[in-house]
Amino acid sequence: MTHHGPTRSIAARSGFWLHRGLARVQGAILILIISLGAPGAVLADTQPPSAPGSLQGIRYSSTAGEILWTAATDDTFVVGYRVVRNGQSLGLRDAQSVYEPALDPGQAYTYRVSAVDRHGNEGAALVVQIAAQRGIRNTGVPAADTGDDGADASADASGGQTGGDSGGDQGSDQGSDTSAGSTGGVADGNLILYRSKKRATLVEGDAEGVSISLSVHRLKADKRAVTLSLVADTERDMLGLRHVFSSKVLASGESRATLNLALDVGVAPLMLHVRHFRIVADDGVSKAEKSLVIDVTPTAAPDVYLLIGQSNMEGYSEVGSRERYPGGQDERVERIRQLNVQPNSPAIFNRDELFTDEAANTKSPIFVPAEDPLHEPRYIGVDGKGATFVGLGLTFAKEASRASTANIYLVPAAWGATGFCANANGNIAWNAAPTSEDFLGGTLLTERALTRLNMTLRETGGVLRGILWHQGGADSNNAGCAATYADNLAKLVRRLRREARVDVRGREARGDEATIPFLLATQSKGDDERGRYSIFHDSKLQVDAAQRSIRSYVAYSDFVNNDDLVPPQYPCGQSSCVHFGADALREQGRRFYAAIQGIWGELGAYHY
Structure with a gap:
């Protein structure tokens, strides 16, 4: 049995035991087994579903x-x-x-x-x-x-x-079918190439990949060494693909080889698609070719996104602006899930060690269908959440789901009125490491974000696809915090990329400069009767400049420009125009996704 996902037993906080297994049995069926009851109990059910x-x-x-x-x-x-x-x-x-x-x-x-x-x-x-x-x-x-x-x-x-x-060339095992000659004819009548499969399915991330048996038949007495190669119809067809011949060169007495192809999990999600290749046998004088079609199936590992920052990432839209009803803009989507997090409250997080305590960070069940507000928990037995305002994360995930076959898991970890700057809550700040600067705060929110992210990656077997950051206001009112904002932000990104749990992309996808997209958004410039935020003072201008120049000092990053998301077209959110309203936040979700698509495209991802 080859496992393609985490198999585990988790003691749920409600007192039940949840057994979940995902396995592929000899390449056949993917089975999901769930049983609820006392430990060791088995619920007998042999009745299959209908067609x-x-x-x-x-x-x-x-x-x-x-x-x-x-x-x-x-x-x-x-x-x-x-x-x-x-x-x-x-x-x-x-x-x-x-x-x-x-x-x-x-x-x-x-x-x-x-x-x-x-x-x-x-x-x-x-x-x-x-x-x-x-x-x-x-x-x-x-x-x-x-x-x-x-x-x-x-x-x-x-x-x-x-x-x-997977039909191959007739008689390829024996190398005797002279009708299966090279594509386009044989250069001088010397070579015929056979392959065991002309079409095969390749699963992204499957280490074993797919193997094609090859046989070269020489028709003349002059049996020269034959070099084998794989040629893609387009450069794009080679993206992420690894191919190895068991024997790249067949000596005069050799006629058989195996081509193995594997596709690594890339930086961006894939859709089902087809790639076209030619297998070429060349002895320096004669050349034979055979076509090979590869159907690519994306990895089943979910897509994971980390949501961090302060109140605009939490979502402080107008009260009552959520449209959760069927057909509404904020309707739940079953394949978009979230970590079911505890609310941001000093009463809950009243000791430093609780920020890295998984049990203190989540409610049971630990994963639920994603629903605004993402940073509020959903309780057992309650259909939905009580609060009626929204953020940008759910709209972002809906956009992302259009170009992915996988489930999506959102990891909410923002906290309002926080930044790198020291505040009334002491260590509740976003610094990557302790600092001697008295105007800077602590590291607890960074550590909490990593705790939540790594818990999600471990429990879902998911792939970290990106980090979304919406913050700035808490550092815009202190000259020292504003002056060090770019440096502190770069340190934060490096730590998150370095300490995120290794996923199916492997260890090479972790490190200070890892190819994990980082996106941020600019602050509100809205004005209404409650106040004017369109004019930035010097410290805020410094933070704003650091955000807009993020690409110059953080690799694989970009920013979302929100300057136009202002009244009257985009009403402001709760308390003042420091907070975006629901329409503006939904639009930001779409812009965040457009920005991450741009980074994926720059990294050469297949679909972008």
């Missing part, structure tokens, strides 16, 4: 299509739907559709969909085909019970052409 109520396959264009289905039923509950495309698993999906933006033109694809309940029971499957021609809608039918994960599904679905996942 999905209906299944449709639609071809929208030459390269885009979608399958959609209605919900299955179960005597407990359905945790997800197993989706198989052309015999290759796409994992367990908690949605009821799969959108395919990168289909091969003129190629049909066959899908098998079945429901899985919380005890791992899998129901009957339906199969359907996305046709090769645009505008065609197919209806799913019951799958034949062949046990081959849908490899026979073309006959069940419509009898049309399928995608052909």
Whole structure:
């Protein structure tokens, strides 16, 4: 059994035990097992879910299509739907559709969909085909019970052409099929190249990768050494890809080699997509080529984002501005989750050691669907949160979810009226290390943020995708704090990047200059009857300049310009225009995501 996620037993604070396991059994099904009860108790359930109520396959264009289905039923509950495309698993999906933006033109694809309940029971499957021609809608039918994960599904679905996942050159194991010559002919009739697969699925982050067996057949007595290479159709197809030949050069007496491909988890999320390559055999005189198509499946590891700063990151919009209702701008989305944090209160965090105590930082359950205000907890037995104002984090996550197949976990760690500067609460500040400067505060908020982040990375197996910072006001009223703001901010970023728990990207993705995007936002310039904030005094101008020049002293960073988010178009938030209103904060969520996309693009991420 190869594990693809954390398997653990956690004693929940409510007195129940929660057992969660994510595993892939010999590359087959991803199973989620949950049991509630006393330690050691097992709830017997052998009843599988029903088949999905209906299944449709639609071809929208030459390269885009979608399958959609209605919900299955179960005597407990359905945790997800197993989706198989052309015999290759796409994992367990908690949605009821799969959108395919990168289909091969003129190629049909066959899908098998079945429901899985919380005890791992899998129901009957339906199969359907996305046709090769645009505008065609197919209806799913019951799958034949062949046990081959849908490899026979073309006959069940419509009898049309399928995608052909792994068919190799006929006779490649023997190297005797002379009809399987090189693409475009053989240069001088000397070389024929065979490969065991012409199409394969590669899972991002799978260390084993995918292996292709190769065989070179020499037709002439002059058996020269043959050099093997992999050539991508575009430079983009090589991004993040590692490929190794077991023998890069085949000596005159050698004819076989293996090509292994693996795809490291990158700085940015991936979508399902296809990459095109050519395997080339060259003896210096003759050359043979074979095409290779790789279907890339993104890692199942969730995307994690850290939210830090002061009140505008917490969200101090107008009271009553939250639109949580169905269809509202702040509606919950099931695949966007959050750490269920304790409220910011000196009464709760009344000792320094509590800032790094996981139990003191969270409520049970420790993860809940993300809901504004993110920095307020959700209580067991209560549907939703009582406060009715919003921040920017949920809108940001909704934007991010459009370009990721993974769940998203937000880690709220901001605290209002805090910065690097000393304040009435003493050590409740954002410094990276203790300092002798009396105008600067302590390090407790930095340590609390790392505690919450590392807890989330550990428990979810997630990938740290970015750090969002909204702060500045608390350091704008002291000349010493303003003068040292850029230096203190750089130290903070270095520590967060260095001490964040290692995730599936590996140790090379940690360190002072690690490729973890850091984004910040400028302060409000709003004016209304409660006060004017459009004119910055000298210290505030110094902080503002440090924020706008962040790219000059912090690698992989950018800032969000909020100068235009002012009344009357964007009303201010609670207490005064130091706080942004709901519309402005939602717009900032969108701008934060645009900024992180820019950094991902600069880093050469595949989809940006």
